[in-house]
Structure formats: structure tokens, C-alpha cells
Amino acid sequence: MELYREAIDYLNAYGISPVTEEEMVDSDLLQDVFAEETEWVSHSPLQTEPGLPSTPTIDSPDDLLQKRMVVLKGILISEEIYLTELETLLTPMKALRAAAGTSQPVLSTEQVQTVFYQIPELRDLHKDFCTSLRTRLQPEKVMDPQSQRDLGREEGPDIQLNQAEHYLSVGDLFLKFVNQLGVYRGFIDNYENAVEIVQKCMQSDQRFRTLAESMMSSKGSDNVKTKYTFEALLYKPLDRVMKTTLVLHDLLKHTPPDHPDSITLQEALRLTSSFLSGVNERSQCKRSVMLSRGERRQLLRDGFVVDVFESGHNLRHLFLYTDMLLCAKLTSAGRQAQYRFCWYLPLVGLKLHWAAENLPSSEYQMKISKTRAKMHQLKQALQQHMKGGKVSVFCAVDRLRRKFEECEIWLLTNTPSFTLELHSTSGKSHTIRLFSLFDLNEWKEAIEKQSGNCIETVPPDLLSVTGSCIKLRMTQQPPLNCIRSNESANICGSLYVIVQSACGLQHPSSAYVCVEVDGFEFYERRKQTCLSAFSVTPQWDEELVFQVDGAQQLFLVFVSQNENDTQHDIVGRAVLNLDPDNMFKKWKKVTCSLGQVDVTLSIKYVPHPLEPPSSSPLVQEPVFCVPIEQVAMHESVLVPHIVRSCVEEVERRGLNEEGIYRISGASSEIQALKHAFNTNYREAVSKLRSVDVNAVSGTLKLYFRELPLPLIPCEQFKELSDALDIADPYLRADSMLTLLQDLPDVNRNTLLFLLHHLRRVAERKEENKMSLSNLATVFGPSLLRPPVARVDISQEVEVQVQVIFLYLQCQNLPEALLTKHLDIDELET
Template sequence: MDVYEEALDYLRTCGITVTAEMEPDLLDDVFEVETEVDFAPSPLHTDSIDFPDTPTDCGPEMMLERRLVVLTSILTSEELYLSELETLLTPMKALKATAGTSQPVLSTQQVRTVFFQVPELRDLHKEFYTTLRARLEPAQGQETQGGTQPPPVGDLFLRMVSQLGVYRGFIDNYESAVEIVRKCTQTDQRFRTLAESMMSCKGSDNSKTTYTFEALLYKPLDRVTKTTLVLHDLLKHTPLNHQDHAVLQEALRISSSFLSGVNEESQCKRAVTLSTGMRRQLIRDGFVVDICEGGQSMRHLFLYTDLLLCAKLKGGSAGKQAYYRFSWYLPLAGLRVHWAQEQELSADLQFRVSTMRDKMFQLRHELRQQGSCSKAQWSRTLERSRRKLQQVELWLLTHSPLLSLELHSPNGKSHTLGFSSMYELEGWREAIEKLKGENLETVPPDLLTLTSSCAKLRMTQHPHLQSLVPASADQALCGTLSVAVHSACGLEQPASLYICLEVDGYRFYDNRAQTHPSLSSPTPQWDEELSLEVDDAQCLRVLCVMQECEKSRQVDRIQGRSSIQLDPTTMLMKWKKYMVSMNQIEVHLSLKYSPHPLVPPSQVPVQQQPVFNIPIGVLAQQEGVLVPHIVRSCIKDVELRGLEEVGIYRISGAASDIQSLKSSFDTNLREAMSRLRSMDVNAVSGVLKLFFRELPEPLIPREQFQSLSDALAIPDLSSKMQSMCSILQACPDVNRNTFLFLLHHLRRVSEKQEINKMTLMNLATVFGPSLVRPPEVVLGQCGPQVDISQEVVVQVQVLYFYLQCSSLPAPITAVPLDTEEEEEITTGGSLH
């Protein structure tokens, strides 16, 4: 009862007066006293989350005994449900009879609406109950004597769920039926008396239970969800080699599919009627990580129309009924939602995450290898491995790097939720923000009733574990998924954007990657190639994120999100182009899939390679581009802020700023791109000059120095032009395109020379010695003799000549991709 007192204290701290006395049986059901002993959390501590679709690790005889217990409870539940349906139908004949009189209680049409499909539901379940009881009676009679198990019953469940379509009409009609009941209860004393005093027999002692008309109408909605939960429980206690197992799996598939369709198409089944008469609806639910000072725990979060409820799922294994234990709740009125930056893991937790990823990889590998075992040995080993994999995956889901969503209530209560997916985080944030605009006040909840209803209303049955997803090896990706992010358009005004990619499947490796933030532009261009190692991946999620400065701090805002179903056959070893439309923004990207065996996560390099003092060809290859990102980023920033800066490229920025920015580029490109916009523009230009100066090999290869010197001496301008262009064309692709990118930029700088005082000659003098260098003289080796006195003159004149060329070709910033025809993916906005 300590949890109950905790809930009451929580209500009192929120200024809510607790007046209603809670029924003892309801308290026991919702806040069941735990008998387990809490030990110090181990690396595989799963916080009591169960996996209903996994058979328990016990002997076949024990499973069959538990299966009989489950079947008996199903029979008892069916008997009660039939009694409730009969009670609901009891007044139907009388109401029909009065419909034709001068003083009808309900009209004929109203009677049809109120009782629509109820007789059909009764007949469906009556047939199911009768046949199930007939099959169970022999086994129940011999249970105490160690008698035989009941004959197969899977066909009965399959037949019953195949007729769930009867519920569709009832669900679609439910709102209309409830509206008539409520209206007539308020306006007609005769109907009110009837609606508030409907009696039904309950239990073996035939004691009477009082229902309201509306409560009885809700029973079939409750039954739709319960059918799926019952099948989960029964399948869990049915051995793999039992002849019912496959049939029950099919029945569960049909039931889950029907329930999923109901969830998507109808909101009425989510209605919870409180004692105050308010209609509260469940809008969204799912498993999240609750982050607090005591650590991180997996919790089930329920978003209702006016509040967030966080609960802990308990039971559901070893024959125990699943139930929810209250954790906390927050009203939506006045709730502030803040997306916090991802927190870095401690060194110890990083090591544990790395260890768990290796263990998960090994378990997954073992599962794939177990197909060669004998059937009996395979089933036992397979289930043990699956169970271990689920435990490890759940631990990783709870402790891996998380994105945080902070919730701050006006009453001073705050909670932090953790998500491993930015896509999922945005779905919750968007849903909460939408409801906040529709709710001005909150009706104090009856926490016990609300928490009890979670077991009936929950739509998400498990945490987001890939090991619980049915295998689909022919459609999933295993290998490398390469994504080339090209550009975006459709912005109403210039903005700094980055594209975030998330892929599903097993998370041995990082399943998220993102481009560098673009500089403010109405048409951002990245031309970045990102690679993701994937196993069992089927979906790629694309998010467009805008970076803004708010109160002197950087804020990320998701502008749109979409998803692409991955088809390995269409992008196998070849690029396929996509245009993804999110709101008004269109993002262009290309995908390519390369299947291959995966290596353990510990063998995959995770640290970023340095940017400075490495060959430019190596850097470009690492980034998958023809013009390195540091060159493009610095140049774009200078063009954005420094074209009218006097002495740009001649006046150097602070040495400390330049070194700080250089260090950021070498260690964390994302951080460097963020700092770039806040740095003095002269520090940015200084970093660009330093990058070219520290290249081990100059941008124009050393072996071309003498050829360039000779070409400068050609008197005929046409011949000189031809020779100089041929030398440039002979340079490696990365060197040539980076050089052209810089040349076009320097020409745009000189167009403002009346303001910035930087002529073409001034710019050639600054950059010439860094870009064009003579061959190094090695002791004992013969080489072309260079006149040292003319060295600087050649360096400056070469660059000055190229800057004067009016017909310079345009640079190519990214490696051209051999892509197929573009496919358009349109969402029209953020997905829910």
C-alpha cells in the first residue's frame, strides 16, 4: 500500500484534494504488493519488463500445466463477458415494444443504434464459450489426479478471431450509441432509472453486480484489446512443438492486425469515462526511458488528451497477470517541453555500452548459426539465445546515448525522458505540443482508475526491440547502406540546416548519422556521403533540422521528417536517387546498398579522423567529396559575413581563436560548424589559410611547379592559356576542383575590392606561396633546378594568372553518382 500512499501524496503536492475512497479490490489489482527482492542492478538489469511472445524457460510439463490454468481463466472470463452482454440486451425487447406507442422511451431507430451488433457479438462468444468448455471439461475433471491435457483448442481461437469483423460495425457505431444513452439519461426519467440500475450475475455465488448502461456498452471495446492480450498469454505458455502453436500464432496475427487497424482508424475505443463524467482519450503510448538521479529505467508512457501518465509494467510472466504501477503524471496545461542536447556518456558507461554491443553481435551471430542443430536441440538453444539477446538489447536501449526531452510543469514538477531516436522524440514532442493548444485546464485524474485502464488501452505491447520483430531476411539489409545527401530547397528564408538519418535493425553500431550544418542559405547544399553499417534494416528515417540562436544559445528545431522503405533489389550496388518532401522543404539524396558480412563493433573505428596536416586526397576520400567540407564551410562563411571586411585574408584573426577552431575541426566537425558562425570572420579566413599551408603536399602538385614556371614565360597569350589550362587539368580531381572552388571565391572577394581593399594581386600574394610550392630538394638526389629568387614571383604569378581567367570551369564538389531516375517520397509534413 506504500505505492498507493505515494500516489495520494503526489496528488496533494499538486494541490488536488483526494476525497474518493478507492475500492480494495481495485487497489490490489493496480498496486499489487511486490514480493521480489531488489538487488544492485547488474549489467543486464531489465527493470521487470517481460516479453509475452517468448515461451518461458521451463519444462514442457510445467508449460502445459500453466497453459491449462490460462485456458481455465479464459473460460471464466468468457462466462462473465456473456453475462454482461445478456444484461445489456435485457431491456432491448421492452424498448422495442414501447417504440411503437404514443410515449416511446426510444424511437425504433434509436433502439437499432444503441443495440447495433450486440446480439451478433453475444452469439459469436456464446458459440466460442460452449465449444471451449466442452473441450476443457475432461481435463479439468482429471486435473487433481494428474490427468491428460485438453485436446487442441487453437482452431477455436482462430475461428473466433476470423469473425472479429463483427466488432467493426459495433466500434464504428459506438459513439452514436453512447450519445443516445447520455442524452436520454439526462432527459428521460424512465430511461435514467433503467440506465443506472442494470444488474448482472457475477461469480459462482450468483451475486448481483450493478452496471450503468454506458459501462456495459464499453465492455465490447475492452474485449477487443483483451482478446489480443489473452492470445499473447496463451501462446507464451504453449510449447513450440505443440500442434496449437502455429495456429495460435496465426490467430494472434489476425487479432493484432485487427487491433492495429482499430487503433489507426478509430479513437472511440480509447475513451475512458471518469467519475466526473469527462471523456478522456488515449492519444499515444510507447516505451521511453525515464531519466532521474537514481538512474535510467524503461517505462511505459501514456499521452491522454489532458495529461501524461508514466507507469511501470509489471507481471505478465510465469502465469502472472500484467498490471501497471503508477510512476508519475503531469498535466498538459502549462507544460513546457524542451529538447535538450544529447549527453555524453561517462568513460565507464561507454565501455559497458561497447561491451554490450559486442555481446549482442555475438548472440545475433549464434542465432544465425543454430539452423544446423537438430530440431529439439535447436528450439531449446534458440529460445535461450533469443532471451539473452532481448535482455542485452533492452539494456542497450536503456543505457545507450539518449536524446532528452525535458518536461517542466507549472507546479514545479519536472521529468526527463530519453529516446534513442530523434524521429520518435519528435513524434512525442509534436503530439504534446498539439494537445497543449487544445487544453486550457485539467480535470484531476483518478490515478487508480486511470492506471488500471492502461492494461486495457495499451497499444504498444513491448519495448522497441528488434529481436521481437519477425525475421524477414529476404527484404532486410545486412551490410553497408550509403546515403549521399545532396541539397535542399523550398525554404522561405535562409537558414542553417542539417539532415539527420536514422536506420532500424539491430544496433550493434551507431544507427544515426547526420550531415554537417549548412551555413545560412535558402538552398543548402551538403554533397556528403554517409555510411551506416546495418543488420536487418528495413526503413530509413530522414529528418530536416534547423539550427537557430535563441537567448545566446543554439537551439535545434525539427522542420520535417519522413521515412523511406528500403528495398535492397532497387539499390543493390548502384545509386538510386530520391526526393523527400517534408512540409515545403524538399531534400535530394541518393541511396546505395552493399551487402557483406559484418565485423564485430569493436573492430569498427569510432573516432573522427583529423582534418589538418593530411593529404587532401585522403581527407576528401574520407568525406566522400571532391572539395573538403572545411574548405567549403570556411569559404561560405566568409562570403556570408566577410566580403566587405577590410583586409579580409590579409588581416589575421586572433591566434587563439584560429587554434581553437582548428582543434574543433580535427576532433568534432559538428562542434566546429557551430563555432564557425560565432567566431570573428578573420579567424575563419585564418583557419582556411592555415589548412592550405599545412597540407603535406600543396594543392598544385610540386612536380607541376617547373611546368607552370615555363608556361608563364610563353609570350603568346593563347598558347600560354592553353598550356596553363592543360597543367591544371592534369592535377588530381580533388586538387583541381578544390583549387577551382577557391579561385571562384577569391574572384567574388575581389569584386568588393573598393570596400575590402583586396585586389586580385593582393589575394594572389596571400595564397600563392601556400598553393604553389617548388619541389623539395633532397640531399644526394638530382632534380630540376629552381631559381630561389624567382620562387615567390612564380607562386604569385601563377595564382594571379588563374584568377584573371574569365572562362574558369565550375568546380564539382561531390563525386558524380551513377544514379537511376529520381523517386519522390512525399509526406506533406511531419509524420505521427
């Protein structure tokens, strides 16, 4: 009842006679502030959102506004006291950190970091909130002078204060504060470790015990010194965050329905309830569950997944215990959330297999696109209604929010994702779908780690275990972005990511990087690079462009593939925070550690209003029979992906193939690859790995042959022909290189890329029987064409072959650039 005592002191200080505790027993205010926290029960997010606490009926609006001001001032006083306590807790940190470097440390550097973990951040968070709230509560800040004078003239002096109080808006401050409550997550997870260090050091070190037992803090308006123990101060943040919901509930109760803060405070209450419920459940996750034979079972991880079964798929809550996986359905009976058992699998001998899900039919893609477009419209309408802030639109806002949530849940359940197959030694199998490759990797690692530690299986009491899920769960809501309302901390616009290269692989392999962003799912949130060549230092130089709305994080997953294309292994993952205050309009180079591999990428962010997503599915632009500069521009590269992919595959398994590029592959396979490159690039790359290598080389030749304009423009045919007639070999080579440099950027770099590849092929001519002359004969007519066809083509063919042959023989042939030069702002490691 400490907060109650503080309120009594506050009323006495202002000459107000408070009622006794006995008189307050039946008071709504007392019941709201000191309600038992553990009785709060969240509601299922899959059902209709339960009504938020309604504003109580009161006799006088003036009284309600006055109570609201009292509540706000009480919150401010409480915040100021809490800040003083945090400052007191931080007082010895600097000295302890300095002593850690001496010969007689009180605490080690690591112990100091653990004991004070996240406390400075909490202090800064509450200091900002307290300062902003104090500024708003200053009388002159309630309403601008002109508005006060106008109200005084129109409605009289008695109404002026009441209107000024009604004009006061603080909801945005609370919403901003609630959206930063994540700072408490690290403190709560670290709390037990910090207390353990404090307790041990108090027993072993007299100096620390003296310090920890006599922490003095100023309290109240008269700055009376209060004595605390270190451990008591360390508990203050834990106690404080758990009361946030009650504070918001109390403030909302005394806010009129037509007040500008009403809707904002309800949103803040929704968010803080979700966060604190998760914290509460997470803090209990270490409580063990008693099994039928006396062993202990503990919850290690839980979250929402899509459960796939014969007749369909549904959103389910998955629980990973120390000895089993439990899948349950979250339901709502009245106002009480409950779980119903679906299935379970023991961890002993559990085998996992993951794969990307196949693309849906065109009709289903159309439905996904229409749902995304509908979500975008709902969000626009929701924002428009929220600006009004009137109680008359609250019902409309609630309906829009429910529709928005339904659309997002549908997308989570139906959008193609990654599947994880679970095979038990008992013969039972289940398949779940995860919303991202990053999530799948986290689940896969957690399950494999625990199944490796699990030696025996104890048959569970399914009824009691399922019933305990409500108390033990750590996650209570699906990963919905529609519940987030504060977008000031998010980015909106175009996010460009160029994945350049990687190093650190222990063995050669082909690899790709999957890049995912969070935020609203109006646009594609997941893209991946093409498969690299078989190497220990894969290189992509591939640009991925995201249209992002509400993004806060970028997820990277590195996947390697063995030489036989039979197994994909997730090597590592990483997360990059997208801070809109520190984002950049110039390219920024970043090196990220993904497990054993370091990946280098460049990022650029351009904020701008986004166009509504199309209600039609995106159709891949064709690459065959399209001008090469158009293909390169669409892919944001200097060498089209089809050229790079075919070349890398030939170098992977075709350098030893006799007659490579001379022997044609099966026409059916070449046409199938052509169709795949025109419609689904990912499918095409996958096909490249399985078809005959001569079909791959044939596809590359076909691409150059079907270019509307040749790689070497027709206008240069005459100049190149004249250069061939130069007798001096050095002057001839210089002239040829000059003409090559005059080619357009895409043409020049694609030609250079191909020429270097053909030289590597010729290096193995003893095995593949393809010399530089043979390769020039194959590619010359496709790469260079005369401006006008002539009757005698023998001379033209000779020019075509000789030009390519001379380029292949050049000793100082420049290297190709795969992407345009980036204007890199700075380098991060």
C-alpha cells in the same frame, strides 16, 4: 460458434462422427480454440520473458501428429472460406469505381477507396499463405520420394506415414505470414470510417442498399451459396485477425517438442501476440476515461521513452492524454502486467525544448561498443541454435534471446540520443530521451498540438488513470529489434545515402538533414549532414554510409538553424521503405517531401555479409597534416568537408570583414578548431558558428599550409613558371587552364572551389579591402611550393602569387565538382 459448426460439417463430410457440444465442453481443443480473447494478458517485456504455451502431455505421439494434421487441414479449409468471403467483398469494387466517374455515382471515388481500403492487399496476403499451405499439405509434398522409400525399408510401412507427418514443416509459412500482419493495421484504423460510409449509403441510396443486403458467397466443399450483408463481410477481416493467436496456440499445442516447427511456431506466436495485443489496445484507445468531475479523458498516444532524473535514467512508458502527460513504470506481478505511477504534467502551458545529447566519455563509448559487439555474437549464436530446431536447444535459445533483449534495452537506455525537456507552468519539469530525432519530432508535434487545444486542467485520479493504462495502451513493448526473427524482408550490407540539396525554404537559413535507419543496433544507425551555408536552397552533396543489418526503413528529418545559431527548428520528416526486392546496386535519385521542403538524395545498396562490429569505439580520422586525397577518399567527396565548412562560414559572416584572410585570428581559437576537426567534426562545425570569423579564415589557411603535399603538386611548379613567361595573354591563359586540368581530381576541384570563393570575397573589396592581388599574396605560398627550396626565394614567391592571381583572373574558370559523378539508374519524384 460459427467456426465450431464449420468443423462439425467438415467431420461429417469425411464420415467421422463428431462429439456433441456438451461432450466437448471439457475438451482442451475447444477451450483453446474458443477461449475468451479478451482474457489474454501480455507480459512485461522488461521482465524475464514468460514461458510460451507448452505442448500438452499426451499418451501417444502418433495421436498427437494425427491431431496436428487435422488442425492444419482445418486451418486450410478456414483459409479457403475466408478467401471466398474476401473475393465476394471485392466483387462490386470495380463496378462502384467505374460508376463513380458517371453522372449518377453510387459512391464517390474517395468513398470507394475508403470502403475497400487494404482489402485487396489482405486478399493477396491470404491467397499466398493459403496456396503455400495447400502445397505443403499435399501428400507428395510431405516428404521426397527417396526419403519415403528409405523410411519404408528401414522402419516398415506402418511407420512411414507417421514419419512423413513428422517431416512436414509449415512453421516458416506461419512466420512469414505473421511478419506481414502489418497489412491489417491500415484496415483496422480505417474500419470505422468504412462502416460509417456503408451505413449512410444504405440509407440514402436504394441501389446500394439492394447490393449491400444480398452479397452471395460460396461456402464449404459443396460450394453452397451463403447470403451475407456488406457490413458482415466487412467485419470478417477484423474477426479473422483477432483469432490468429488462437490458431497458432492450437497448432503449437499439437506439435511435438522435437518437431522442426516447434521453435518457429513459438516465435510466430510471440510476434502475433505482440501485434494483436497492440491492435486490441489501439482499438480501445478511443474509449474515454471518466475523471473525478465528470469530464472525459482520452488516450491519444503512448510509447517507450527514457526518463532522465537526478540519480540516473530508466526506460518508462509515456502516455499522452487529452489533458496531460503520464509517465509510468511497467512491472509484472506474477503473470499480470501492471503500471506504477512515476509522474504527470498537465498540458496547459506546457513548454518544450529539444536538443541532441552530448557525446559520452571515452570509457562509456567503449562500453557501448562492447555491448554492440556482444549483441552481434549473441545473434550469431541464436541463429545457429535456431537452425537445429531441436527441443534440447530450446532452453539455450531462450537464454540467448533474453540476453539479447537485455543488451538491446541497455543500448536503448544508455546510447546518446535526443532530449526533450518538458516545463510546466507549475514549476515542475521533466526530461525524457527519445531513441531517434524522428520519434522526438512525432512526440513534439503531438504534444504541442494537444497543448494548444487544451484550455483547462482537471486534477486526475492518478490511481485510476494509472490502472487504466493496461487496457488503454496502444504500445506494449519497447522498440526492440531482437523480437523480429524473419530477416528475409530486411536488408543487410552497405547503404549509401548522398544528401544533395533542398528547396522550398521560405527564409534563408542554415540546415542539415538527419538520416536514420532501423534494424539491429550493431552499427551506427544515425548520421547527419554538415550545416549548409545560409541559403533558401541549401546544398550538401554529402555521402553518408551505413552498415545495416535488418533495416526496413530510412527516416529523414530536416532541421533548420537561424542566423544567430540560437534555435533549431524541425521543418519536416519523411520515411522511405527499404524493399530488398527492389533495392539497387546503382545510384537511384529520389526527391522526398519533408513538410514544406523537398530534399533530393541518391541511394545505393550493396548487399554483403557484414564484419562483426569492433568492440572499440570508432575514432574519427584526423584531417590536418594528412594528404588531401586520403581525407577526400575517407569522406567520399572531391572537396573535403573542412574546406567547404570554413568557406561557407566565411561567406556567411565574413565577406564584409575588413582584412579577411589577411588579419589572423586568435591562435588559441584556431588550435581549438584544428583539434575539433581532427577529433569530432560535428563539434568543429558547431564551434565555427561561434568563434571570431578571422579564426575560421585562419583555420582554412592553416589546413592548406600543413598539407604534407601542396594542393598544386610540386612537379608542376616549373611548368607553371614557364607558362607565366608566355607573352600572348590568351595562350598563357590556355596553357594555365590545361595545367589545371592535369591536376588530380581532388586537388583540381578543391582548388577550383577555393578560387571561386576568393573571387566572391574580392567582389566585396570595397568593404573588406581584399582585392584579387591581396588574396593571391595570402594564398599563393600555401597552395604552390617549389620542388626544392632555394636560397633566393623572392622569385619563387613571385611565381606562387602570380599563378594564383592569374587563375583568379581567368574568365572561363571551370566550376568545381563536390562529389564524383554518380551512375544513376533511374529518377524518382
